[in-house]
Amino acid sequence: MNRWLLIVFLALTGVAGSSLQAREAALLAADEATEKRLVAISSELRCLVCQNESLSGSNAELANDLRREIRSLIRDGRSDAEIMEFMVSRYGDFVRYRPPLKGTTVLLWFGPGLLFVAALGALLLHLRRRERTLRDQRPLNADETRRAEALLHDPDAPPRP
Amino acid sequence: MNRFLWPLIGFVVLVVLLAVGLNLNPRDVPSPLVGKPAPAFSLARLDAPEQKFSPQEMLGKAWLLNVWASWCVSCRQEHPLLVELAKRQSVPLIGLNYKEVRGDGAIDSSRLDAAAEKRMTIERAGGWLARHGDPYALSVLDIDGRVGIDYGVYGVPETYVIDKAGIIRMKHTGPVTADILSGKILPLLAELNR
Numbered sequence: 001m002n003r004w005l006l007i008v009f010l011a012l013t014g015v016a017g018s019s020l021q022a023r024e025a026a027l028l029a030a031d032e033a034t035e036k037r038l039v040a041i042s043s044e045l046r047c048l049v050c051q052n053e054s055l056s057g058s059n060a061e062l063a064n065d066l067r068r069e070i071r072s073l074i075r076d077g078r079s080d081a082e083i084m085e086f087m088v089s090r091y092g093d094f095v096r097y098r099p100p101l102k103g104t105t106v107l108l109w110f111g112p113g114l115l116f117v118a119a120l121g122a123l124l125l126h127l128r129r130r131e132r133t134l135r136d137q138r139p140l141n142a143d144e145t146r147r148a149e150a151l152l153h154d155p156d157a158p159p160r161p
Numbered sequence: 162m163n164r165f166l167w168p169l170i171g172f173v174v175l176v177v178l179l180a181v182g183l184n185l186n187p188r189d190v191p192s193p194l195v196g197k198p199a200p201a202f203s204l205a206r207l208d209a210p211e212q213k214f215s216p217q218e219m220l221g222k223a224w225l226l227n228v229w230a231s232w233c234v235s236c237r238q239e240h241p242l243l244v245e246l247a248k249r250q251s252v253p254l255i256g257l258n259y260k261e262v263r264g265d266g267a268i269d270s271s272r273l274d275a276a277a278e279k280r281m282t283i284e285r286a287g288g289w290l291a292r293h294g295d296p297y298a299l300s301v302l303d304i305d306g307r308v309g310i311d312y313g314v315y316g317v318p319e320t321y322v323i324d325k326a327g328i329i330r331m332k333h334t335g336p337v338t339a340d341i342l343s344g345k346i347l348p349l350l351a352e353l354n355r
Contacts (some may be wrong), residue, residue: 048315051187061264065306090313092193134193 034074041070041083046095052099191333192313199226199323200311202300207258207286210279214255214301216327223353224253225346226321227297227337228309231289232265233317239336240293243290247296252350256300258286259309259317280302322346324353 039056045066047058055063055070066087073083084096093099101109140148193202203215216226227243229236247254261282263270270278282302290300304310312321316335322331331349333341 009312048190061260061266062306065310068311089193090310091315092191092313094190 036069037074037080038067038071041074041080042067044084044097045087046097048091048095055095172277180213183189188316188334190315190325190334192329194313194321194329195327195332198327199321200308200310200328202301202303202308204257204303204308206304207256207283207300209289210283210302216323218257219253219323220327221325222253223322223324223350225350226255226257226312226323228257228259228312228314228317228319229300230259230261230264230317231285232261232267233259235336236318237293239318239338240296242337242339242342243296244294250347252347253298254296256297257303257308257312258282259303259314260306261286261302261304263306264317268275275304318348322349322353 042056043054045055045062047053047055047063049056049060049062053060053063055066061111069086070083073086087095093105099105099108162231175176194240199216201216203213206212206214229240243254262273262285268281273281279302283302286300286302290297306314311321313332318336320333320337321329324330330353331345333346337346
């Protein structure tokens with residue numbers, strides 16, 4: 001799985017033709033552990049230039065620079081949390097695909113769940129109400145049935161609504 | 162009546178949410194640097210490459226830092242406004258020339274050594290300012306874009322308003338327009354200079 005990710009990553013980062021691809025591949029061969037961590041970290045980060053791409057998949061200039069920066073941070077022995085902090089302090093929580101849980105992101109995290117519970121509640125309420133109205137309908141008695149039959153078969157009766 | 166009221170309310174709420182959402186600019190990412198000290202740097206000056214400039218020299222003054230490059234199309238759009246600003250106002254405007262050579266996709270910078278890249282940067286940036294006018298008190302050269310990363314630059318041009326204590330008070334991403342300049346940047350500078 002990881003190997004596949006790496007292959008996809010390398011294929012995606014081939015921006016300026018083969019030279020960059022060759023460079024990334026050479027880096028991968030030289031230091032596999034670093035490159036693996038780089039892919040793991042940068043998959044969690046948003047590329048600010050093409051916002052729906054991760055930093056690991058993006059070809060943008062800035063993404064290249066940031067990968068280079070993360071690579072050197074890894075070599076300096078920084079932890080993943082420190083590298084995350086490095087990125088967040090510069091670009092804000094927006095760079096994280098999984099933003100931290102805090103006051104401004106509560107709605108983001110729990111909004112969908114809340115919406116789901118509300119919709120489920122509305123559905124249950126509606127079903128219960130419908131069941132009650134169905135239960136309250138009693139069948140017609142003999143007299144009423146006769147009247148209904150008469151109306152249905154009477155050619156002079158006004159047209160059925 | 163009641164049967165249609167709730168779906169209608171739901172629809173209106175949805176339309177309002179979508180209208181607001183579509184009118185937000187996804188490029189407008191709030192910078193975590195607002196309210197924080199401007200990151201320190203020491204970079205070569207464009208006009209005097211053997212000399213360095215660092216933001217500490219601006220302590221005591223409210224100033225603008227404008228990130229630009231000759232390959233940046235939107236910079237050309239805002240440039241006349243900056244030239245005009247430099248003419249009529251006494252706002253110190255410092256330029257950060259961002260990845261002049263490396264940022265230009267047309268140049269394969271991997272073939273250049275550091276000295277050649279610096280020479281090319283000065284030549285191109287200087288030439289561009291000579292052609293379009295130079296509104297900057299001075300420009301510094303961020304050749305590899307490292308300082309840009311510290312400032313959270315992700316789309317040139319960007320403009321920072323920095324106060325007397327060296328705190329970033331505002332960041333604008335994208336070209337400065339007349340509205341933003343007269344409606345936001347200049348009032349803020351006036352307040353900071355009070």
